[in-house]
Amino acid sequence: MKILSLSSFLVIITVFAIQEACHGGPLTQGPLTQDYYKDSCANVEDIVRNVTWKYVAQDLTLAAPLLRLHFHDCFVRGCDASVLINSTPNNTAEKDAPPDLTLGGFNIIDDIKAEVEKTCPGIVSCADIVALAARDSVSFQYKRLLWEVPLGRRDGTISLASEVIANIPAPTSNFSQLKQNFACKGLDILDLIVLSGAHTIGDSHCHSFDNRLYNFTGKGYGQDPTLNSSYANYLKTKCKNLSDNTTTVPMDPTSSLSFDTHYYKILLENEGLFQSDAALLTDQGSLEEVKKLLSFEYFLEKFAYSMKKMGEIQVLTGFEGQIRKNCSVVN
Numbered sequence: 001m002k003i004l005s006l007s008s009f010l011v012i013i014t015v016f017a018i019q020e021a022c023h024g025g026p027l028t029q030g031p032l033t034q035d036y037y038k039d040s041c042a043n044v045e046d047i048v049r050n051v052t053w054k055y056v057a058q059d060l061t062l063a064a065p066l067l068r069l070h071f072h073d074c075f076v077r078g079c080d081a082s083v084l085i086n087s088t089p090n091n092t093a094e095k096d097a098p099p100d101l102t103l104g105g106f107n108i109i110d111d112i113k114a115e116v117e118k119t120c121p122g123i124v125s126c127a128d129i130v131a132l133a134a135r136d137s138v139s140f141q142y143k144r145l146l147w148e149v150p151l152g153r154r155d156g157t158i159s160l161a162s163e164v165i166a167n168i169p170a171p172t173s174n175f176s177q178l179k180q181n182f183a184c185k186g187l188d189i190l191d192l193i194v195l196s197g198a199h200t201i202g203d204s205h206c207h208s209f210d211n212r213l214y215n216f217t218g219k220g221y222g223q224d225p226t227l228n229s230s231y232a233n234y235l236k237t238k239c240k241n242l243s244d245n246t247t248t249v250p251m252d253p254t255s256s257l258s259f260d261t262h263y264y265k266i267l268l269e270n271e272g273l274f275q276s277d278a279a280l281l282t283d284q285g286s287l288e289e290v291k292k293l294l295s296f297e298y299f300l301e302k303f304a305y306s307m308k309k310m311g312e313i314q315v316l317t318g319f320e321g322q323i324r325k326n327c328s329v330v331n
């Protein structure tokens with residue numbers, strides 16, 4: 001009895017200690033359910049999948065921005081579609097904060113929402129659409145749905161640019177910073193390592209990593225010694241100097257349209273693009289996990305589990321929030 005209360009005391013202290021250093025509210029997770037729209041909008045999953053697959057079939061590069069959009073939504077104020085809200089004269093919204101300026105897929109979400117509204121007006125949240133579109137866009141390659149998306153999220157009414165930097169991890173983060181950032185969202189080290197595998201698809205702008213090529217000392221020169229030097233030479237041919245703000249490079253060259261485990265393969269060759277990727281090799285336990293994730297079956301199982309967890313971060317449910325009519329504007 002004494003031991004039990006001591007351990008619960010320690011749990012409370014730990015949770016409190018984590019919360020202390022976190023930005024953005026309590027770690028509540030509402031109950032989402034698989035069949036949330038069973039009676040109110042039974043076709044919603046088919047509608048979202050059909051529209052998403054129509055886009056991705058035309059342009060395979062669209063999967064990456066939709067996946068990233070869900071991540072950026074969930075890490076700021078929970079998965080409440082706050083990332084979709086437009087700025088107004090009175091308010092600078094999340095999407096206008098630097099880490100979100102390179103997000104995409106907004107037009108696809110709007111199109112899905114319009115299609116869903118035709119069948120079930122005012123029923124389905126934009127937050128659920130973002131979660132479904134992330135899953136469906138990645139799944140197109142396999143023509144089967146790769147993970148389950150419990151539903152019932154409600155849309156938030158607040159979106160603040162000022163909350164983005166503190167909550168979205170920086171590409172310059174080291175392992176302990178990443179661990180702390182994810183812990184703030186109720187995610188653990190395994191979630192961090194597995195979800196970083198999302199970088200197996202998509203592109204990055206030079207300015208997200210060019211300090212590793214030209215300014216690692218912070219004094220305007222120097223290269224990151226942990227970055228594979230032949231890979232660094234290749235990257236320098238793409239990103240010619242620190243003022244390049246427009247060029248993008250694939251994060252997993254040769255396989256950037258394929259959702260696979262190639263990210264972990266190049267990571268082990270010291271070709272992870274960001275310091276945050278390379279950081280996964282700096283912890284012994286994490287390094288061992290990276291090796292295990294080379295197995296696609298294992299990766300898929302873990303990714304499905306961690307995406308479900310990420311999709312439940314601080315969700316609004318029941319009578320909280322609202323069902324937005326227009327995903328970019330609060331009702």
Ligand code: HEM
Pocket residue numbers: 063064065067068071102104169170171172173178192195196198199201202203204205206207208274276
């Ligand atoms: C672990 C911490 C993470 C950091 C530091 C990070 C950082 C970044 C950065 C800097 C970019 C490139 C942005 C640009 O310059 O255009 C990027 C792209 C991307 N990230 Fe992450 N990310 C992280 C985790 C995640 C997670 C958890 C997911 C999804 C589950 C994700 C999905 C993506 C995708 C798909 C892209 C490519 C987007 C595109 O091609 O448009 N990332 N990330």
Ligand SMILES: *[C@@H]1O[C@H](CO)[C@@H](O)[C@H](O)[C@H]1NC(C)=O
Pocket residue numbers: 043046047050
């Ligand atoms: C989705 O697309 C399939 C195949 O084209 C079609 O049979 C089905 O009716 C569509 N469902 C909805 C709800 O749009």
Ligand SMILES: *[C@@H]1O[C@H](CO)[C@@H](O)[C@H](O)[C@H]1NC(C)=O
Pocket residue numbers: 088089090
């Ligand atoms: C913006 O602020 C002005 C003045 O404070 C107020 O009159 C107006 O209703 C606000 N607009 C919105 C959209 O909140």
Ligand SMILES: *[C@@H]1O[C@H](CO)[C@@H](O)[C@H](O)[C@H]1NC(C)=O
Pocket residue numbers: 174175176177
């Ligand atoms: C990670 O970065 C933080 C902030 O720059 C620093 O205080 C800490 O010492 C770093 N941790 C490691 C293990 O390098």
Ligand SMILES: *[C@@H]1O[C@H](CO)[C@@H](O)[C@H](O)[C@H]1NC(C)=O
Pocket residue numbers: 211215217218219220242
């Ligand atoms: C190099 O990095 C430092 C530290 O991050 C930064 O203050 C400085 O502006 C950078 N130099 C250039 C030329 O971008």
Ligand SMILES: *[C@@H]1O[C@H](CO)[C@@H](O)[C@H](O)[C@H]1NC(C)=O
Pocket residue numbers: 240241243244
């Ligand atoms: C950076 O590289 C671009 C492309 O090669 C070039 O046009 C530009 O003049 C360079 N800027 C600086 C400051 O060297």
Ligand SMILES: *[C@@H]1O[C@H](CO)[C@@H](O)[C@H](O)[C@H]1NC(C)=O
Pocket residue numbers: 098101207245
């Ligand atoms: C380049 O992009 C960064 C980040 O988006 C921004 O802070 C900076 O002002 C831009 N610089 C120029 C010259 O456009």
Ligand SMILES: *[C@@H]1O[C@H](CO)[C@@H](O)[C@H](O)[C@H]1NC(C)=O
Pocket residue numbers: 228229230231268269270271
């Ligand atoms: C650098 O990458 C190449 C493949 O591109 C690989 O053969 C080599 O082992 C890597 N070097 C290091 C130090 O990881």
Ligand SMILES: *[C@@H]1O[C@H](CO)[C@@H](O)[C@H](O)[C@H]1NC(C)=O
Pocket residue numbers: 086114326327328329
């Ligand atoms: C949603 O709101 C935005 C911003 O006010 C507007 O430009 C767009 O046309 C609206 N979309 C619909 C379908 O009403």
